Amino acid sequence: MPIRKTLLAVAAGLALLASQGSTYADDAATAAVASDANGKYADKEGNPTYKIQEDGTVDWYTYSGYRRFNSECHVCHGADGAGSSFAPALATSLKSINYADFMAIVAGGRKNLSGGNEKVMPAFGDNKNVYCYMDDLYVYLRARAVGDLPRGRPAKHENKPDAAKEQETSCMGG
């Protein structure tokens, strides 16, 4: 099955799960690194998370997420996720949006047509520049929301792991 079909199917399933969920609140403790798979970090639930060292060095995926966000999402959501009059500040939203909901919203999009609004979050499930980097976007925004990651390009980052290179090649090529 092509990867984007798989992703959409997963997102649809997650959206169902998400709609049954209760209020979610993320914080630095929940997001704490519990495991490290060659430079890809996860929290104790196994969800992707960021790692920021004392000298400000970020993990590769957070850095990559910064670059992707500020090329694909910032036009609506503001530089560094700070928000705009058109779309919410994701540096705040991600305090209450979990990984599954995030994936579902970004892959499937969302419309808010209430009260004369015409605010549309496009579906990115077909856009490789986004869906190949979902985890990167998630950990970057998570770091912005609960990890005290400052605005702007992170000055220092870990090297790109081989696994990230392999995943990128297979996703972008497939």
Ligand code: HEC
């Ligand atoms: C064309 C403008 C536009 C672009 C580009 C865009 N978004 Fe959105 N996004 C929106 C709007 C508008 C909303 C609010 C929709 C609503 O109110 O239901 C939204 C909502 C969201 C939400 C839910 C926020 C909340 O507080 O509930 C997430 C998460 C999100 N976008 C992620 C992204 C990511 C990640 C990207 C880049 C890959 C992106 N968006 C690109 C317009 C955009």
